[in-house]
Amino acid sequence: MDKITIQAVLENLDDMMEFLLNDLSKIISNKSLINQIRLSCEEVLVNVISYAYLEEKGNVEIIRDLSEEGMLFYQFIDEGVPYNPLLNTDPDINAPIEDRGIGGLGVYLYKSIMDEVKYERKDNKNILTFIKKI
Amino acid sequence: MSEKFIFQTGKISKINLSGKLDAVNAPLLMEELKSLIGQDVDKIVFYAKDLEYISSAGLRTIIFAKQKIGTETSIYFIEAQESVTDVITMSGLDNFLYIQDSFDE
DSSP states (O other), X not given: OEEEEEEOOGGGHHHHHHHHHTTHHHHOOOHHHHHHHHHHHHHHHHHIIIIIOXXXXXXXXXXXXXXXXXXXXXXXXXXXXXXXXXXXXXXXXXXXXXXXXXXXXXXXXXXXXXXXXXXXXETTXXXXXXXXXX | OOOSSEEEOSSEEEEEEEEEEOTTTHHXXXXXXXXXXXXXXXEEEEEEEEEEEEOHHHHHHHHHXXXXXXXXXXXXXXXXXXXXXXXXXXXXXXXXXXXXXXXXX
């Protein structure tokens, strides 16, 4: 299991993604899947960066684990305002373009991409967990 | 200021996408696309051969382009890699875009 704690600012997004995706191409040959995992993680992190901390800057803790059974496990932990993305309404992806909102798309996508997404609020922390069988 | 993405403006406006279109640079593309609002644009052509990755922020700029520049404006995605078209399809955006191997004026 690998873990980093890093300040939740956009300047650190590349470092966060590097940690999340490090060596993933060695175990996943499907580039499309790697990009989908990347999109999912970016969505969570950008959300933490943009909305979790209102005035003072804060950190995000990221945990990554790959089990021998081929389960990819990610956890994102922040101490920002309570936010459960799973309560969002899914966008209607079949709606005409004029009616398409621009919110909620990323959450919808990671719920589609991941096998399991869990949210927990514990000890004043938002804990979002991704599980993906690969 | 030189444009990073748009390399031709007019009735047919052309945009080059390469590398990654993520939360860091999607706002830059959004700013450039804003310059097309109110212009007489029939077609927006995204050349995406070298685009490795698109995030939801990138997808939102495409929705923006269609909504704000003109719902009558046709949007083309040329030579996009499968890893990019996959998420376009997952988002339902393939209904509004022409995903093609080449663009013939």
